[in-house]
Amino acid sequence: MGLSGRERRILAQIEQALEREDPELARRVAAINRIEAVGGLPGRPYGDRARLWALAHGWVILAAGALVMVLLLVAVLTT
Template sequence: MGLSGRERRILAQIEQALEREDPELARRVAAINRIEAGDGLPQEPYGERLRMWALAHVWVIFAVGALVIVLLLVAVLTT
């Protein structure tokens, strides 16, 4: 169900007030809305940083997993 004309006007007023009071928060909310709408990751400056952050975490998880496996093998082989 869509919003009525009155509800759309109220929402637009809230958005305009947010943009005036906290432009950075307004940009972040807009980026979240684009992601939820299926438009992919937000554009610069957040998009590239978010990709690098995710990639770094994948490598950290992989490295920790490999370390755990190596430590388990060492423990089994030394007993």
Template sequence: MSLSGRERRILAEIERALERDDPELAKRVAAINRIEAGGDLPPQPYGDRLRMWALAHVWVLFWMAALVIVLLLLAVLTT
């Protein structure tokens, strides 16, 4: 169901008033509308850095666990 011309004009007035009164909120609403419409996601400045940080920590934990296993095997085999 589409909006009538009058309803579109009222919505446009509301949007202009929002942009004038609270530009930050207007930007957030516009971003939400783009996401819901299937548009681009907003940039995530820490996303890639956080992902690499987590991956590095997983690898460190993996190698530490492997080292502990090897040391335990050596301790058992040498006794």
């Protein structure tokens, strides 16, 4: 559902006030909006692939940590 004309005007006024009062924050919000619109980081058109890559590596790190803990437990129990 889209915004009404009145809601769009109010949002534009809020954006203009933010730009006047805190230009740095307005710049950061605009950068976040650009990232969200593209679906990834600027200059990285593979937003979904990058997320999957990070998720896969997270699971590999988690599995490696679990393996190390199991091996340490086995080493302690067998001594």
